[in-house]
Amino acid sequence: MYPQRVADPTALEGRDFIGLIDVNSFYVSAERVFDPKLRDRPVVVLSNNDGCCVALSREAKALGIPMGEPWFKLAASAERLNLVAKSSNYELYGQMSDRFISVLQDCAPEVAQYSIDEAFVKVRGTMSELLSWAKMVKDRLWKHLGLPVCVGIGRTKVLAKLSNRAAKKLDHLGGVCVWESVPERHREQLLSTLPSMRCGGSPAAWPSGSTQWASRRSNSSGMLTR
Numbered sequence: 001m002y003p004q005r006v007a008d009p010t011a012l013e014g015r016d017f018i019g020l021i022d023v024n025s026f027y028v029s030a031e032r033v034f035d036p037k038l039r040d041r042p043v044v045v046l047s048n049n050d051g052c053c054v055a056l057s058r059e060a061k062a063l064g065i066p067m068g069e070p071w072f073k074l075a076a077s078a079e080r081l082n083l084v085a086k087s088s089n090y091e092l093y094g095q096m097s098d099r100f101i102s103v104l105q106d107c108a109p110e111v112a113q114y115s116i117d118e119a120f121v122k123v124r125g126t127m128s129e130l131l132s133w134a135k136m137v138k139d140r141l142w143k144h145l146g147l148p149v150c151v152g153i154g155r156t157k158v159l160a161k162l163s164n165r166a167a168k169k170l171d172h173l174g175g176v177c178v179w180e181s182v183p184e185r186h187r188e189q190l191l192s193t194l195p196s197m198r199c200g201g202s203p204a205a206w207p208s209g210s211t212q213w214a215s216r217r218s219n220s221s222g223m224l225t226r
């Protein structure tokens with residue numbers, strides 16, 4: 001447990017950061033947008049031909065169901081577990097992904113999509129501005145699309161990814177985390193998870209022409225972004 005603060009917030013004034021926005025259990029969350037009955041219960045999304053689990057809700061993970069579990073092993077106990085399985089619908093996920101990016105583009109001038117449900121953005125501001133911006137993005141994606149996300153912010157893509165991981169794992173953070181607010185002892189713990197993470201560090205992931213500061217204010221948050 002740790003608060004979202006640093007010893008000297010002014011030390012972050014005007015510094016450049018990268019934010020990573022990642023939709024929680026994306027396929028399941030996309031299904032829930034159009035079927036509210038799926039909320040607050042264990043849900044799995046199945047691969048082509050309903051072979052195995054390719055996405056699990058938090059409730060399904062809590063049941064101990066592993067990613068990739070064949071559905072035939074779960075089907076018999078589904079009713080007892082209140083478990084719902086959905087066939088995958090990649091057209092739907094693609095459309096939700098487009099909307100996700102579109103909302104992000106209203107929140108930051110530079111957005112680099114990293115995967116179907118993840119995007120990096122460049123942000124700038126004090127600690128309190130960064131946290132306000134992160135909460136604004138999270139709230140907006142929930143309000144406009146019904147998608148739950150976590151927002152991690154750090155000075156590099158890797159640190160943004162680690163912050164996102166912290167935001168996802170630690171409920172008291174409310175789904176947002178800035179790396180500089182994480183105490184040293186917890187940073188070590190998070191860094192030890194690196195080998196199991198996917199994270200692109202290539203500058204080529206940024207859209208062309210994105211290397212220059214645009215130095216303008218976001219309409220919605222008042223925080224300097226780029």
Ligand SMILES: [Mg+2]
Pocket residue numbers: 022023024025026117
């Ligand atoms: Mg995700």
